[in-house]
Amino acid sequence: QTPLSQVARERLRAMFETSDGFEIARRDLEQRGPGEFLGTRQSGMALLRFADLETDAAIAEDARDAAVWLRAQHPAAVEAHLARWMRGREDFLRT
Structure with missing residues (x-):
């Protein structure tokens, strides 16, 4: 053994x-x-x-708030960026 x-x-x-x-x-x-x-x-x-989700939760919250604001102010730019980043990963977001 x-x-x-x-x-x-x-x-x-x-x-x-x-x-x-x-x-x-x-x-x-x-x-x-x-x-x-x-x-x-x-x-x-x-x-x-660049981050540890357990220890950097406050930073993640701030980043989320910034992303919501950015999407509201510049939706076309955000959609273009997401399309490039996702490249076929959309299925993993569906339930």
Whole structure:
């Protein structure tokens, strides 16, 4: 039998130290990475390289407010930018 990897040990330690599912999920997210928000990868490094959604929530709120304002003031420019950025990812936004 092969010994456990360091990652496996850390996962087991998280489950041993707490029964809080949110804390276990937070630690798992920290280890694996969030993957893609608009894609099929469920783990790995995020495309969002400049922020941590957990620690930068206030900045994300400010960015959202700025985006809402920008879309209201300059809808054509926003639509053109979104069309370039999305390039076929629209299906991931539909439920």
